Amino acid sequence: MIHIGIDVSKYKHDCFIATETVSHQFSFENNQSGFKELLDKLKPYSKQEMIIGLEATGHYGENLKSFLTLHGCSFMEINPFLVKKFGEANSLRKTKTDKKDAQLISTYLRSVDYKAYHHQSYHISALKSLTRLRSKLISMRTRHYNMMTKVLDVIFPEYKPFMHERGYSETSLYILKHYSSPGRIAKLNDDHHDKLHRLSKGKFSYPRFVKLRELAKSTIGVAQDHQLFKLKTSISHVGMLTKDIDETERQIASLMDRYPTKIQTIKGIGIISAAIILCEYGDISLFSNPAGMLSYAGLDSTIKQSGTMSSTGRLVKRGSKYLRAALINVCMMVMIYNPVFYAYYSKKKQEGKHHRVALVHLAKKLIRVIHHLETNQEDFDSKKMK
Numbered sequence: 001m002i003h004i005g006i007d008v009s010k011y012k013h014d015c016f017i018a019t020e021t022v023s024h025q026f027s028f029e030n031n032q033s034g035f036k037e038l039l040d041k042l043k044p045y046s047k048q049e050m051i052i053g054l055e056a057t058g059h060y061g062e063n064l065k066s067f068l069t070l071h072g073c074s075f076m077e078i079n080p081f082l083v084k085k086f087g088e089a090n091s092l093r094k095t096k097t098d099k100k101d102a103q104l105i106s107t108y109l110r111s112v113d114y115k116a117y118h119h120q121s122y123h124i125s126a127l128k129s130l131t132r133l134r135s136k137l138i139s140m141r142t143r144h145y146n147m148m149t150k151v152l153d154v155i156f157p158e159y160k161p162f163m164h165e166r167g168y169s170e171t172s173l174y175i176l177k178h179y180s181s182p183g184r185i186a187k188l189n190d191d192h193h194d195k196l197h198r199l200s201k202g203k204f205s206y207p208r209f210v211k212l213r214e215l216a217k218s219t220i221g222v223a224q225d226h227q228l229f230k231l232k233t234s235i236s237h238v239g240m241l242t243k244d245i246d247e248t249e250r251q252i253a254s255l256m257d258r259y260p261t262k263i264q265t266i267k268g269i270g271i272i273s274a275a276i277i278l279c280e281y282g283d284i285s286l287f288s289n290p291a292g293m294l295s296y297a298g299l300d301s302t303i304k305q306s307g308t309m310s311s312t313g314r315l316v317k318r319g320s321k322y323l324r325a326a327l328i329n330v331c332m333m334v335m336i337y338n339p340v341f342y343a344y345y346s347k348k349k350q351e352g353k354h355h356r357v358a359l360v361h362l363a364k365k366l367i368r369v370i371h372h373l374e375t376n377q378e379d380f381d382s383k384k385m386k
Helices: 032-042 058-070 080-090 098-109 119-123 125-155 159-163 170-178 182-186 190-199 206-217 225-256 271-281 290-296 321-337 339-350 355-376
Strands: 002-007 012-018 023-029 050-055 076-078 301-306 309-315
Touching: 002 098, 012 032, 012 098, 023 032, 023 098, 032 058, 050 058, 050 098, 076 080, 076 098, 080 098, 125 159, 125 225, 125 271, 125 321, 159 206, 170 190, 170 225, 182 206, 190 206, 225 271, 271 321, 290 355, 321 339, 321 355, 339 355
Parallel strands: 002 050, 050 076
Antiparallel strands: 002 012, 012 023, 301 309
8 A cells, every 4th residue: 555644734735655665755835736746746656555644734735635536536634633642652752844744644544544535525625614604703793792782881781681682683783773872762753663663573562662762861871972983883893794694604505405414304403503513524424433423523521540540521622613512502402302302411410410511411412313313324213212
């Protein structure tokens, strides 16, 4: 077999080719001529004998992976942390260069089972990019929500407790955008209520409208021009971010039509949550057992054992934070719609587990179920669960 390690970086990549008798090392640029050079170097070898490995280094390797896939070359992505520990176990010297890393990856490939990424797994990277973009857009919107709350604490501190919203509803944003100061809100009339009533689909009742006006009239807040400007700016950003989030979700839904999955057969898991789980794991068939999926999500516990002492600690949290958050959050909905999951959650609570700890146990069970469904291509059936 020919073991080929590629160390990926921004402007160039280093490659180490090791056969049973000789080895060859070279660098190639991250452009078309560099990729052609790599292809020329690989031509003497059979694609069936080549074992190509590269570290998972974010977006720097996307074009290279696309190029390899286009030319029929399979490859294996490796966790950089595993390569680092492998190197530390084989040498006490603290030498780290791109060339050494490429050689280390090639050597590491000799010690593990080769699991090539499927062509479909690579194309799921588009889905992964969109779901992570959505997460970042939501975080940005949340920051503007917090800024709006800080401003309201100064100009109209009674507003937020009265509206009793986790974020800001469409009705609330409309009020703050068009009647930002307490003085203007205090002067609203019945015609304004009709508009708000329709916008809220009947939820913003007339008694609440009257109460809001009274609070605006008697507020202890001070409407300062610079604070009103901050509020206006944040509302504008929230509006743009909301449109971007909606468009991102539409594109995610469109991509999900191309990748049939059994994850959504579990009640409570929507298309966005299913997309995050699917794209973060990639090709689930690469996981021989659920334990590997647990470790990938960082949901396995640390284990310390020495002599007669043995203990388990906190979660490792070395996996994908997006995947881990999605799994734990979706469990809240899964146990609402599936009695068998709620029974398992209740069992953990009765054992004295904290709410978040019980959710982690439920997430582990959910992973085991997902692995079974995707491996056997079965729809979820609660009657089959133990």
